[in-house]
Amino acid sequence: MAKKILVITGTVSPAEKSFSLALTNRFVKEYQSLNPNDEIIHLDLNNEQMAHKTLSRENFGTYFNEQDALKYINQLKEVDKVIISSPMNNFNVSGLIKNYLDHVLLADQTFSYKYVKQGDAKGLLEHLTVQILTTQGAPFGWYPWGNHTEFLKGTWEFVGAKVNTPILFAGTKIAPVSTTNPDEAMNSIADKIIEAAKKF
Template sequence: MAKVLVLKVTMINDKVSYSTAILNKFIEVYKNKYKNDEIIELDLTNEPMAQKALTRDNMGNFWNKDDSEKYIDQLKSVDKLILASPMVNFNIPAILKNYIDHVFLADKLFSYKYSKKGDAIGLLDKLKVQIITTQGAPVGWYPFSSHTEYLRGLWEFAGAKINRPIVISGTKVEPYSKMDINDFVKSELDNIMESLKEF
């Protein structure tokens, strides 16, 4: 039995959110395949920690037991992480960035200690991560931005193994823009099933 943390990060209403729709379908199919796994859902919209951005005025107490250690311990206690993120202004949502700033700490999620080449050693080497990303524009419209690769690199840096990401782009253009949310999810079912094979 595996413990699975599901990280919800969208600020878009669930009824119209592409990333939430794909995440929900992924979890549904996952539960059918791994019936005994424990699923823990964490919606960052409901977490006071995720509302706190790092500034020079709060740097002295930004990392604390309630806002950092609790979430770091949670990450270390699970076997898998499922993360669905829309693109917002060419990057991840601010609440996800705040979460990352709270948990990606040296000697907690990564360490330079005992490194032979000076590179960081990731401490989440038992964690497997499924990244799901959505964006309104097709791939390549904004070559300066890839929130998928940012998230992949970040979790790899922490030592996690990354499953094949589910990347859905062009949600603001046809054919996706002409579909209702249910038809959209059906159109991506093969994509979901393919990623689930190794997760």
């Protein structure tokens, strides 16, 4: 049976200069060659109003509305797999990705109430398999307090998803990678991408 794959991207880099988009496109290409009948649905958060809305005291009462939250939660319930890609922005995921997560991490929709005994909250998206694809300017480990890859892994596991081994492409701001075309740069991790696509 053909599966539905939701591809969520949240970089603010120009598309042709983006390492996270190059990584995502390469992963999707490898996945599609293995699963030609699956349907790919692209969700670039730059184009979604909800991803531009930050939760505040003022909008708290209307934030989780049909258009901005429930529509996207339903989308997660209707697909089989999610590919989510994010660069590191100030030691975390991009603001677009954070705003997306703030909308879809909703009690009784994507997880059972979380302030029960530790470990007792139950994820409600157990049907999902997730592939995390991340980039960061610095090599891995330079900023031990910032790990957007682990943040995403833990968050998707919290909602019950099975998370494939994430791929982090680190050091995009360091030469020679910084002066390499992003598509070409992916050749250095081609094996890793193919390996992950096979397991996804």
